Amino acid sequence: MSASNSFETALLGLIITNVDAANVGDAAGLQNSATAGVFWISLTVSPGHTEAGDQTTNETAYTNYARQDEARNTTQWTVTNDTADNDNAIGFPTGGASGATLFGFGLGSDTSGAGNLFIIGDLTATLAVSSGITPSFAAGALDVVCA
Numbered sequence: 001m002s003a004s005n006s007f008e009t010a011l012l013g014l015i016i017t018n019v020d021a022a023n024v025g026d027a028a029g030l031q032n033s034a035t036a037g038v039f040w041i042s043l044t045v046s047p048g049h050t051e052a053g054d055q056t057t058n059e060t061a062y063t064n065y066a067r068q069d070e071a072r073n074t075t076q077w078t079v080t081n082d083t084a085d086n087d088n089a090i091g092f093p094t095g096g097a098s099g100a101t102l103f104g105f106g107l108g109s110d111t112s113g114a115g116n117l118f119i120i121g122d123l124t125a126t127l128a129v130s131s132g133i134t135p136s137f138a139a140g141a142l143d144v145v146c147a
Contacts, residue, residue, distance in 0.1 A: 003146070005081055008146040010030075014032065016084040017072060017077045017078075018032045018033055036072040038069040038070060038071050039107040039108065039109075039118070039119075040055070040067040040068070040069055040107070040108050040111050040115065041068050041106070042055050043065070043105055044057075044058045044102065044106065045058055045059075045060050045102060054108075055106060055109070055116070058104075061098075061100065062096070062099050062100040062129045063095060063098045063131075064094060065092065066093055067111055067112065068090055069111070070107075082145055083145050083146075084143070085142060085144070086142040087139055089136055089137065089138055091135075091136040092135040092136060093134070095129040095130050095132065095134070096131055097131060099130035099131070100129050102123060102127045103122060103126055104120060104122045105137075106118075106119065106120045107119040121143075
């Protein structure tokens with residue numbers, strides 16, 4: 001089973017940018033949230049997040065690490081066809097005494113702790129974080145694909 005491209009775009013728009021998915025059910029469609037909120041972006045170490053996990057599953061713990069928030073709106077994200085990507089750079093704290101090798105990312109509900117993990121993905125290349133290294137996603141580099 002597969003979803004059409006237009007439905008994938010509508011669902012990503014609803015979930016990532018909080019834009020109504022029109023004509024699902026009726027003309028008004030699936031409605032956005034009254035308060036859009038944010039996703040808390042986490043970074044993972046091998047083997048990364050799993051679909052059965054929560055936000056802490058294989059989450060990195062390098063010195064100074066903290067999840068970063070990204071608002072659910074069209075200022076922070078762009079949805080094109082089956083892909084949503086970040087419109088602005090997303091930076092994480094600079095590594096300190098202890099490092100880690102990063103393999104993936106997750107979008108979830110909480111600033112810390114277990115939290116609900118909504119979306120997971122792998123990095124295109126691993127990143128070794130050590131003292132003085134600042135992990136980040138350049139604008140347009142964090143892709144969420146509905147396939």
